[in-house]
Amino acid sequence: xxxxxxxxxxxxxxxxxxxxxxxxxxxxxxxxxxxxxxxxxxxxxxxxxxxxxxxxxxxxxxxxxxxxxxxxxxxxxxxxxxxxxxxxxxxxxxxxxxxxxxxxxxxxxxxxxxxxxxxxxxxxxxxxxxxxxxxxxxxxxxxxxxxxxxxxxxxx
Numbered sequence: 001x002x003x004x005x006x007x008x009x010x011x012x013x014x015x016x017x018x019x020x021x022x023x024x025x026x027x028x029x030x031x032x033x034x035x036x037x038x039x040x041x042x043x044x045x046x047x048x049x050x051x052x053x054x055x056x057x058x059x060x061x062x063x064x065x066x067x068x069x070x071x072x073x074x075x076x077x078x079x080x081x082x083x084x085x086x087x088x089x090x091x092x093x094x095x096x097x098x099x100x101x102x103x104x105x106x107x108x109x110x111x112x113x114x115x116x117x118x119x120x121x122x123x124x125x126x127x128x129x130x131x132x133x134x135x136x137x138x139x140x141x142x143x144x145x146x147x148x149x150x151x152x153x154x155x156x
Contacts, residue, residue, distance in 0.1 A: 023035045026053055026054075030053075030054070030093075032088070032092050032093040032094075033052050033053050033054070033062070033093055034051065034052070034053060035049050035050070035051045035053075036049060036050045036051070036052075036081075036085070037049050038050060038066075038068065038072075038077060038081050046069070047068055047069055047072040047077050048066065048067050048068035048069050048072055048077075049066070049067055050064075050065065050066045050081045050082065050085055051063070051064070051065045051066070051085075052064055052065075052085045052088065052089050052093065052098070053065075055099055057101075058099065060096075060097075061095070061096070061097045061098065061099045061145070062089050062093065062095045062097070062098045062099070063098070063099055063100065063101075064082055064085055064086060064089070064098050064099070064100040064113075064116075064118075065100065066078050066081060066082060066109075066112075073108070074108075078108075078109070078112045079112050079115045079116065082100075082112055082113070082115075082116045083115070083116050086098055086116050086117065086118075086146065086151065090148050090151050090152070095148060096147065096148050097145060097146070097147045097148065098118070098145065098146055098151075099118075099121075099143060099144065099145040100113050100118055100143070100144045100145075101141050101142065101143050101144070102141060102142060102144075103126075103138070103139070103140065103141050103142075104123065104140040104141055104142050105138075105140075110142065110144070113144040114144070116146070117146050117150065117151055117154050118144035118145055118146045119144060119145065119146065120142055120143070120144050121143050121144065121145045122142070122143045123140065123141065123142045123143070124140075124141055124142075124143065125139050125140050125141065126139040126141055127139075
């Protein structure tokens with residue numbers, strides 16, 4: 001959460017009252033999409049979560065996202081989970097295109113996107129109300145994307 005909330009944890013009440021109902025609505029409406037918990041295979045320890053859902057900015061695409069605990073960073077979990085969801089999106093969920101966004105300073109997340117086959121397709125600045133209290137430089141972001149045909153070509 002270093003780049004998303006700048007290290008400020010989201011209160012549990014926000015998850016209970018706002019986020020979980022939103023997530024459950026996605027599951028009900030689109031069973032192949034939603035939020036997925038990530039756990040260690042050996043211990044079952046919670047690592048974080050991934051999502052594949054309708055893109056909130058460009059709803060004709062699916063959006064890939066992930067949030068991992070600090071102790072899970074740098075171990076390949078983000079790449080493993082993101083690749084699995086890209087594959088799922090194109091093979092089971094019927095995606096035509098999958099996109100992902102990250103803040104421009106989050107180079108590690110950009111590397112994950114590239115390892116999953118996504119390529120940088122643009123840059124933008126999140127609105128001040130999306131990332132409140134941050135400068136324009138801190139809200140600067142990049143978009144990555146891959147189409148189904150591009151992904152299929154890479155599978156050969």
